[in-house]
Amino acid sequence: MNNLLLAGASALVLANQALAQPASRPPVAEAPSPNDQPTVPPTSAPSFGSDGSGLDTLVPADNEATAPAPALAPTGNPVLDRLNALETRVRQLEARNAQLEQQAELNQDRLQTVETRSAKQSQWGWAPSTSDTAGNFTFKPRGVIDADFAHFDERRGGYDYNDGTGFRRARLGFEGTAFKWFNYRLEVDFAGNVVTLTDAYVQYSKIPKLLLTVGQHKAPFGLESNNSDNYNLFLERGMFTNAFGNAGAERRIGVSAAWAPRETINVAGGVFGDNESVGRSTATSVTNTPDESWGFNGRATWEPLFDSGRIIHLGVASYYRRSLKSGDTADAVRLTERPNIRIDNGNIADSGVITGVRDLTYAGAEAAAVFGPFTAFGEAGRLWAKRPTLGDAHFTGAYAALSYLLTGETRPFKSGNFDRVRPAHELGKDGLGAFEVAARYDWLDLAGTPVGARAGNRARSLTLGLNWYLNPYLKLMTNVIHFWGDNTPLDPVGNVTKGDVLATRLHLDF
DSSP: OHHHHHHHHHHHHHHHHHHHSOTTSOOOOOOOOTTSOOOOOOSSOOOGGGTTSOOOOOOOTTOTTTSOOOOOOOOSOHHHHHHHHHHHHHHHHHHHHHHHHHHHHHHHHHHHHHHHHHHHHEEOSSSOEEEOTTSSSEEEEEEEEEEEEEEEEEEESSOOOOOEEEEEEEEEEEEEEETTTEEEEEEEEOGGGOOEEEEEEEEEOOSTTEEEEEEEEEOSOOHHHHSOGGGOSSSSOOHHHHHHHHHHOSEEEEEEEEEEEETTEEEEEEEEOOOTTSOOOOOSOGGGOOOOOEEEEEEEEEEEEEETTEEEEEEEEEEEEESOEETTEESEEOOEEOSSOOSSOOOSEEOOOEESOOEEEEEEEEEEEEETTEEEEEEEEEEEEEOTTTOOEEEEEEEEEEEEETTOOOOOEETTEEOOOOOSSOBTTTBOOEEEEEEEEEEEEOTTOOSTTOOOOEEEEEEEEEEEEEETTEEEEEEEEEEEEEOOOSSSOSSEEEEEEEEEEEEEEO
16 A cells, blocks of 8 residues: 555656756656655755756745745654655645746746837837837937829910929928927928928927927918828818918918817917028118018817717818018018919919008818718818008918728828828738829919909819828829919919819828
C-alpha cells in the first residue's frame, strides 16, 4: 500500500515539474524506490534566481499565493517523510510557476510601453509626424496640391476664355502642438509662381470648450468659406461666396475665439485687419495712402439633428468692415468673380471700382442636410455698401447643391463644417475608392452697382460634378460648367458672356 501511495505521489510531482519547468531545463530525474533512504529538503526555499531560470526578482515573501512553502520536519517514517518532501517540492514548483507568470506579465507590460512610446514619437502616413513620449510636443508637415486643367467652349461674348493647365494650390507648411495646450500652423502657397502666406497662427486650447486663435487665419464667414478647401465638393466655391468673402472675409490677420458649448453648437467671432499677402500701397502722397481696413466677423451654427448618417445643419454669418480701399483708392471696393474656374482670369461679373464707401455690412444664412449617401446644402447672402454722399448699394448671391455618394459612404460633419470623406474600400487596398455625383446652381447679382451705365452684372452657372475619392487624401474631380452673364463688365469686354467649360483637378493633401 505504501508503494502505491509513493508511486502516485511521484507521478504527481513529475507532472507538475513538466508543466512548471521552462522548455530549456532538463527533465526531472525519476523518483527513487521506496527502499532508498529519502533525502529531506532544506528548511529554507532555494534561490530561483541562481538555478538557471533567468529570474532576477523573487516574489515578495508576504505574498502567500506565490511564496515557497518551508520544508516539514522528518517524522522517522521513510514513506511519510518522502511524501512530505514531495509535497514540499510541489508547493515550491507552484510558487515558481506563479513567479514565472508574474515576470512574463511584467515583461509584456514593458514591451507594450516601449511600443506605445515608439508609436507616439514617430508615425508614418502621407506625411510623417513626430512627438515626444508624453505627447506635449508634436510636429507634422502639411501640404496641398491642386493641379487643374480646363477646356472652354465659349459661345457668346467679347472675351476669349483660354484653355490650359495650372496649379490652383501648391501649399507647403507644418503644424503641431507645444506645451500640450498650444497649436500652431505655418503655411505658404507657391501657385502661380508667386509666394503668398496663407496660414500663420497660434491657438490656445486649455480653456474647456473654447479655442483662441491669434495670427493670420480664416475669418468666420460661411459654410463653404470656412470649410477646408480639401473637403469642398466642387472645384470652386459659389460665386457670391468668393466675391463677398474677398471683400470682408477669407484669411486675415486677427484675433478670434471659437466656443462650442455642445457638439452641435459652434459660435465663432473675431477682429481682423487685412491679409498679409495684400500688397502695400504705391501712392506717392502720404495723405492719399489708405489705411489698412479692419472689421468684425462672426458665425454661429447649430445641428438640431446630429446622428450617424443623419445630420441637419443651420447657420448664420455676418461681418462689418471700415477703411476700405481698392488698389490705392481709399473708401472704395470692387467686387469681381470668374465662372467657377481659375485657369483663365476673365471675369463673368465685375462691379467696377465703387468709390465713396464708408463701410460694408454682410449678412448670410446657410443650411445642409445629410441622410446616408445623400447631401443637400446651400447658402444665401447680401452685402450692403454704405455711401453717405453718393447713394448706397447692395449686392446679393446664393447657391444650392446636391450630391450622392454612389458607393454608400456618408459625408461627415465636424464643428459646423464638412469633414473628410473616407472611402469604405480604398484603391490599392480592397477596392476602387468612393464615387460621388454632384450638381449646383449658382448665381451672383451685382446689379446694384452705381458705377457708370453698367447693364446688370448678373452671373449664373450650372455645374455637374463627378468626384473619385481614391483614398481619404487623394481624389480626382471633374466639373462640367455652363455659365452665362447678363452684364457689361470692365473685364471681359462684351454685353453678354456665355459658355461651357470642362475642368478637372487632381487633389492631394497631407
